[in-house]
Amino acid sequence: MALSQLSQWNIPPELLQEVSKYATPTGFADYIALAILVGTGATFLSRGILWDKPDPYHHLAFERPQLKNGGQLGANANRETRNIAQKLEETGKNIVVFWGSQSGTAEGFAHRLAREITLRWGQETMTADLSDYDPATIAEIPDSNLAIFIVSTYGEGDPSDNTADFWSWINKADAVSLANLRYAAFGLGNSNYKFYNRVIDVIAEGLEKFGANAFMPIGRANDAEGATEEDFMAWKDNLFTCFRTQFGFQEVEAKYIPTLMVDEDESLEPIDLHNGEPNNQLDGHKSATQSSPVRTLSITNSRELFTASDRNCLHMDLDLSSQPDLTYKTGDHLAIWPGNPDAEVELLLQVLGISSRRNIPLIIRAIDSATKITIPTPTSAIALFRHYLEICAPVNRDNIRDLAQFAPTPEAKAYLMKLGQDKEFYADFINCTHLNLGRLLQLACPDQAWSNLPLAYLVETMPHIRPRYYSISSSSVVSPRKPSITVIASTNPLQDNANELVHGVTSNYLLAISQHLHSQPHPHGLTYHLNGPSDALEGGKVFAHIRRSKFKLPITSKTPLIMVGAGTGLAPFRAFLSERCQVQKIGKEIGQMILFFGCRNPNEDFIYREELEEMQKVLGDKLRLVTAFSRDEGSPRKYVQDRVSELGDDVVKLIDEGGSFYVCGRAGMAREVEKAVGGAMKIAKGWSDDETNNWSKAVKKKNKWQEDVWG
Structure with missing residues (x-):
């Protein structure tokens, strides 16, 4: 500010002259001080513009997911009470x-x-x-x-x-x-x-x-x-x-009374519809903190780890580069949202008699104020059957009896009533017939459409599509933006009918994508709407999200590891070993490791064999690989729990040295592995059953024993 400007404030001239002596830089130090002041001021003023930018996704941590879907959910969310007694009173429920x-x-x-x-x-x-x-x-x-x-x-x-x-x-x-x-x-x-x-x-x-x-x-x-x-x-x-x-309730004849309405509204434009994008609503605070939002991810690479008559095993790499808000840590899960096979979608549209109206806009509204709409609305019949409802799921006896009231003919009604009421007849039937909704309706009445069966009933009673979770088989240290998953695509014959195949929903959806990327058909002829809603998945993409896991490596790389996995249970251990290799490369000390891996046959389904052998060379005597084969001709049948028992002394030694124990695979296998380790500890320590059980509880409480198991 010039002295002439300061004079306008009636400051005495003598004081202005004195100030001017100090306000004008006179040496190098003054110029340095002035530069520092100017730099500090510029830094402060540029905060939030050039540096310390606000996280554009910060609001997601505080966002109420139920407000994001519009329609019924968004309109009512801010009025919902969290007092269940009040809710019961408001809605007249007892x-x-x-x-x-x-x-x-x-x-x-x-x-x-x-x-x-x-x-x-x-x-x-x-x-x-x-x-x-x-x-x-x-x-x-x-x-x-x-x-x-x-x-x-x-x-x-x-x-x-x-x-x-x-x-x-x-x-x-x-x-x-x-x-x-x-x-x-x-x-x-x-x-x-x-x-x-x-x-x-x-x-x-x-x-x-x-x-x-x-x-x-x-x-x-x-x-x-x-x-x-x-x-x-x-x-x-x-x-x-x-x-x-006890309560004297009177039973009445059950007739369908809808709690929601599904109405056509041809005034809506295609742009107004939800065409199959997953519902991004998360259930509860814990889900919101453990899972990322659903995003569109590209599959950058897919390769077969092995093929067999009844199984295909895939390794798939995905890319997070286009989604800066998504990150993962070694040991986390990747959730894949699948679509239904085209043949099952077309069959259901046909038997309901709505093939020609598949794209007509549908609005879903709650009639009962206590009903929560979880399917995005407005939508269409084709989106419902492709992306929102589990149309491949078996139909239970309760629903079969309910469906009888909508039967087009008396014969169809009688058939459904018998199937729904006779437990043994139903059990025998589903052992030789894959009984999803479309097939059931066609079987009960092959010549007439089920035009009296309302879509509202299907939305109310059919399970909604849920994501399937896969252990991430890559390390976030080695591959931070490209997580990978390991997928067994299963196709199983029915118990009493080897010609009737049941295809795993998500695994075969992923197999179809993999085959398409290589310009090959699905091995069983299944086709899917792979481009997804509004072509959002064109070019080999999937809807997916990350779920946090407690299945983590120890903080210190010197901690010994005992890892036990069977089949695709090897996936997270591939990530663990990859990370340990990287840690060793940068000069850090790593602990001793034993990996127990089991599969059917070393020449058929020993997945990642070459990679494991390469990592064994890198890690040297730090890694010991122990295999178990259950169907190796000429060799006795072995499972991972058998090998753990055989090497019980070595396992106990690593545990005593502070080692962490990990199990990944089927729950039955994990239970047997725990028995084997408990038996080894009991022998080595001379413990009683109670002492062994107390030790087992203690190591789990300290997170020194972790499991990632299913089924």
Whole structure:
């Protein structure tokens, strides 16, 4: 600022002269100081423009996912209460069916049960996602209402993502009174896992601790025996007996009463429609923090690891470069959103008689205010069947009986009633026939369209497509923007009909993409709408998201590792070893490692064999590879747990040196591996069974024993 300008402020001339002596730089030091001041000011003023830019995706951490879908979801989300007692009162419901689900099965059971209670017993019933309500408000449910919990156990005794908040509350709350709560409970689990149905057992113990009253015994489904569906139906029959005998409910003839409407609206333009893009809504806070948004990812490379008569194994590299908000860490999962095969889509459109109206805009609206719309709307029939509904899923006996009311002919109705009511007839039938919806309707009435079957019924009753999760088989240190997955594309014959094949939905969808990239047809002739909705997937792309995992390498690279994997369970260990190779290359010390790997035959399905041998050369005596082959001609049958037992002393030695233990593969295999390690520790230490069990619990609590298992 010039002295002439300062003089306008009536500052005395003498003071101005004195200031001018110091305001004018007189030497090199002054110029340096002035440059520093100017630089500091410029740096401050450029904040947020040239540096310290705000993260454009920062808002996603605070965004309520239910506000992102528009329509019914977006309009109602800001008015939803998190008080379940208040919700019951507002909607006039007297029974609530809570659900906690990871794969969608428990959720499907909850919706089926609520619908049947309403139709058969005339009781106003709603379903409730456990993550949508404040757990403490369950205490406010009056004793005139009933609560039913249908909850799955995920992994080794863990709650599903949407059960996390309720799980925390039931385990940590005190001074809570649930004396007014009358409840029933049903758990979904798998006895191949050590903690079979642990979640429903812990929830029931917690409810009773707070004074809640169970009006019937807990029900449990066992997926290890393939009996989940029949276990649920048997428990449901007992529940309905309680309705009749304890509560005096009167059963009425069940007729379909829709809770939502699906209407055509030809005034809408194609640009207005959701053509199959996945619903980006995440269930609950824990899901939002563990999973990234769904994005479109390119498959940059796909190669066959092996082919067999009943299986293809793929290695696929994907590219995150176009999605700067997506990152992964070694050990995370990649979720793939599949599409349905064209043949099944066309069959269903045909039997419903709506082939010519497949592209007509459809609006889905809730009739019942307690109904939550989870399919993006508006949409179309072709999008529903290609991308939103699991049309390849088997049809259960409950739904078969329900479908009879829409049958075009008396003969079709009688056929469905017999199939739905006769448990043995149904079991024999599905052992030789792949009974999805389109095939069932065509079989029951091959000559007439099911024009009376409303789309609303299908949207309400059919399971919605969910993503399938794959362990990432690359290291984020070595390949930060190109995660890879390892996929077994399965095609299995039915038990009593080798000519009737059942194709895995997502794995065969990925196989079709891989074949297309190499200008080859699917080996079983399956075709898919690979370009995706609005051609968003053209050129070999998929809808996918990243899910965080606890299956992680130790912080220090010197920690010894014992890794056990069978089949594609090798995937995360490929990533672990790749990372250890990179760490060694930069001069860091790495710990001793043993990798136990099992497959059928060394010449058939030994995946990544050349890569493992190359990494063994790089790592030298730091890596020991131990194989187990279950179908190697001329050699005794071996499984990974057998090899762990044989090398028990070496395993115990690494554990004693602070080693971390990892298992990836089927749950039954993981259980046997744990028995083998426990036996080795028991012999080496002279422990009792109790001491061995206590050690097992302790190492898992410290995350020194980690599992990534399924089925």
